[in-house]
Amino acid sequence: MTRFCQSCGMPVKQDPENGGTNGDGSKGADYCSYCYRNGAFTSAEIKTAADMQAFCVAKLKQMGTPALMAWLFTRSIPKLKRWRNI
Numbered sequence: 807m808t809r810f811c812q813s814c815g816m817p818v819k820q821d822p823e824n825g826g827t828n829g830d831g832s833k834g835a836d837y838c839s840y841c842y843r844n845g846a847f848t849s850a851e852i853k854t855a856a857d858m859q860a861f862c863v864a865k866l867k868q869m870g871t872p873a874l875m876a877w878l879f880t881r882s883i884p885k886l887k888r889w890r891n892i
């Protein structure tokens with residue numbers, strides 16, 4: 807079973823730390839270590855799903871991902887748990 811980070815959509819198995827951490831140091835189940843660390847989201851400037859999409863598209867392009875693929879990878883971000891109630 808593949809779990810996806812509920813903030814950025816990355817498969818958690820691709821996360822070298824295998825998931826974010828809660829405030830008490832235990833593993834957080836829902837997020838990757840890039841998004842969630844020590845019980846808090848890491849990027850204060852990312853406040854909406856659109857912010858996260860723009861951030862991820864820029865990151866993917868940096869890694870050489872074609873724009874269409876970057877769009878495909880990020881278009882489900884607004885459906886993730888973190889953004890559903892915003």
Ligand SMILES: [Zn+2]
Pocket residue numbers: 811812813814815816837838839840841842
């Ligand atoms: Zn993430």
